[in-house]
Every structure is written in C-alpha cells, then in structure tokens.
Amino acid sequence: MKIQQSLKWLVPAIVMLFSSKVNAQQFDLGVRGGISIPNLTGGGSSMQNPLNTGYSSRQGPDFGILGEYHISKLFSIEAMISYSSQGGKKNGFQAYPFPDEAKPVVPPGQPIPPYLYADFKSQAKLNYLMVPIWAKFGWNLGHSPLRLYADAGPFFGFLVGAKQVTSGTSNVYFDEGKTMQVPIGSVDFNKTTDIKDQLNTFNFGISGNLGLAYLFGRSQVFVEGGGNYGFLNIQKGSANGKNNAGAATASIGYAYRICK
Numbered sequence: 001m002k003i004q005q006s007l008k009w010l011v012p013a014i015v016m017l018f019s020s021k022v023n024a025q026q027f028d029l030g031v032r033g034g035i036s037i038p039n040l041t042g043g044g045s046s047m048q049n050p051l052n053t054g055y056s057s058r059q060g061p062d063f064g065i066l067g068e069y070h071i072s073k074l075f076s077i078e079a080m081i082s083y084s085s086q087g088g089k090k091n092g093f094q095a096y097p098f099p100d101e102a103k104p105v106v107p108p109g110q111p112i113p114p115y116l117y118a119d120f121k122s123q124a125k126l127n128y129l130m131v132p133i134w135a136k137f138g139w140n141l142g143h144s145p146l147r148l149y150a151d152a153g154p155f156f157g158f159l160v161g162a163k164q165v166t167s168g169t170s171n172v173y174f175d176e177g178k179t180m181q182v183p184i185g186s187v188d189f190n191k192t193t194d195i196k197d198q199l200n201t202f203n204f205g206i207s208g209n210l211g212l213a214y215l216f217g218r219s220q221v222f223v224e225g226g227g228n229y230g231f232l233n234i235q236k237g238s239a240n241g242k243n244n245a246g247a248a249t250a251s252i253g254y255a256y257r258i259c260k
Contacts, residue, residue: 026070030255033063038247040088040124050095051115052241058123060085062249078134078151086245087124093117105183117176120168120189126245128157132207145215152208155228162196198236205230218257225250
C-alpha cells in the first residue's frame with residue numbers, strides 16, 4: 001500500500017522532470033555508473049543482538065540514468081533512477097538462528113537458545129531500485145572548463161532482490177566463548193537463501209554527492225563520490241533484530257544538454 005501511494009505521485013513527477021525539455025531552458029540527460037560500498041547498521045540499542053550487529057562493508061554495482069533541470073547558473077534540480085547494491089558481510093565466528101535440526105541435542109533442562117555460533121562467511125546482498133531527487137549547487141572554476149558541485153536530497157528505494165549467501169564449514173557451539181560444542185559434527189554453510197519475503201519492499205532516506213565535471217560543448221563528463229542512508233528498518237519482523245541500510249558510492253558519468 002505504501003509503495004502504491006508513493007508511486008502515485010512519484011512516477012508522474014519523475015516523468016515530468018525527464019520530459020521537462022519542453023519548458024526548460026536548460027535540461028541535461030545522462031548516465032552514471034560506479035560502485036556501491038554498502039553496510040548494515042543496527043537499528044537502535046533496543047533492537048540489537050548478535051544476528052544484526054558486526055557487519056562490515058561489501059562492494060556491488062551502482063548505475064542509473066539522470067535528468068537535471070537548471071533553474072539558474074548556480075542551482076538545479078536533479079533526479080535519477082538507479083540500480084543500487086545494499087547490504088553487508090560478516091566473516092568469521094558469528095551467531096546464526098537456531099535451526100530446528102539442532103533442538104534434539106539441547107542438554108536436558110537447558111532452554112533452547114535463540115541462536116548458535118559457528119565460523120563461516122555471510123553476505124547480505126540486497127538490490128534496490130532507487131529514485132533520489134537532489135537540490136544541486138555548482139560553481140565554475142574560473143574560466144576553466146571545470147565545474148565543482150554538491151547535491152543532496154531524499155531518495156525512495158524499492159527492493160528488487162535480496163539473498164543471504166553463506167560459505168564455509170565449521171563446528172557449532174551453544175555459546176560465543178566456545179565452551180559448549182553442539183554434538184552434530186561439522187556443518188556445511190555453503191548455500192544461498194532468498195530472503196526478500198523477510199524484508200520491507202520500500203525504503204526512504206537521504207543521499208548526496210560531491211563531484212567535479214569537465215564541460216565541453218553541450219556535453220560533460222563527471223566524477224563524484226557520495227552516499228545514502230535509509231531511515232526505515234529493512235526487516236519486517238524483529239526476530240533477527242532491526243537494521244538500517246546505507247552505502248558510500250563512487251561514480252563516473254556523462255551528460256548531454258538536450259535543451260539549451
């Protein structure tokens with residue numbers, strides 16, 4: 001329902017922006033591509049546990065198409081539709097949800113713990129279709145063809161895929177201190193699990209960039225670095241804790257002024 005309500009006004013707004021060359025005096029259309037370096041952060045101390053903490057950054061693609069409507073020499077509005085990698089990774093000794101097959105080996109009288117511990121690699125690979133809308137300020141550097149700019153604004157994210165990829169084999173323990181080994185032998189963690197149904201399909205947050213463009217004729221090439229951070233917890237439930245997604249980005253791109 002949230003997605004439908006958002007798309008009801010968001011899609012027409014983007015279409016109007018990309019087609020605004022009819023009325024705009026200056027309108028640029030371009031492409032951007034690069035890398036995303038995402039990570040997952042625990043969503044507040046009350047929602048943190050060994051399952052949703054301890055993530056480090058991973059790498060993935062980030063690319064899209066953009067439109068920029070120039071209001072003045074210094075200020076413009078830019079929007080983009082992009083494919084963005086999110087998520088994070090853990091390597092080494094870590095917690096994982098208690099599997100049903102391990103319940104029979106719990107010592108008599110001991111409560112079943114919420115998770116077990118083992119040594120393996122894990123990656124949360126989340127992919128979003130993101131629509132950022134930026135207020136952009138730019139300055140020409142003297143009489144050179146270089147232009148410095150900064151932009152910031154909200155983004156709307158729509159989940160298109162989510163997988164948990166684990167690898168390795170390890171003995172399993174009831175505790176983080178490795179004092180109680182689970183008597184089930186070595187466990188194979190090599191598998192890929194689709195976790196899309198466990199996550200919310202919509203996210204909202206803030207993003208921004210700092211960049212340098214080289215102008216020639218009606219064209220420009222640019223390099224920029226920036227980041228994004230989602231305000232909403234990505235999980236539907238709270239059994240595995242709550243996380244917020246965010247990423248640093250580095251990109252190169254090309255834009256052409258189709259209306260001058």
